[in-house]
Amino acid sequence: AEFEKLATSNATRTEEGDCDLILMYAANTATAPIALRLAQIEMETRHDVWTLDAYAWALYANGRVQDANSAIQKAIAVGIQSAQIFDHAGNIARKLGHTADAA
Numbered sequence: 001a002e003f004e005k006l007a008t009s010n011a012t013r014t015e016e017g018d019c020d021l022i023l024m025y026a027a028n029t030a031t032a033p034i035a036l037r038l039a040q041i042e043m044e045t046r047h048d049v050w051t052l053d054a055y056a057w058a059l060y061a062n063g064r065v066q067d068a069n070s071a072i073q074k075a076i077a078v079g080i081q082s083a084q085i086f087d088h089a090g091n092i093a094r095k096l097g098h099t100a101d102a103a
Helices: 002-008 015-026 032-045 049-061 065-077 083-095
Strands: none
Touching: 015 032, 015 049, 032 049, 049 065, 049 083, 065 083
């Protein structure tokens, strides 16, 4: 609750906090639509790897797996070796039935 309060406050907002807030909301089916709305807003102005990852995860949480795969592939293409990005990519691939890619 404290993180959510800080992350949504205009005085303390950060790019990292925005992505973390999206990921937090995406983790719960009740707040997943909020995560997607926030991610779409972020994608209007930012296209960095962390925003792409958060956007992909919000899409995934909302059942838009094909769109999530497109977004996560763009994040992977940046070349950053991140366990978080690989975990999200693996979960998305598994949901699509791409077992080899998921592994």
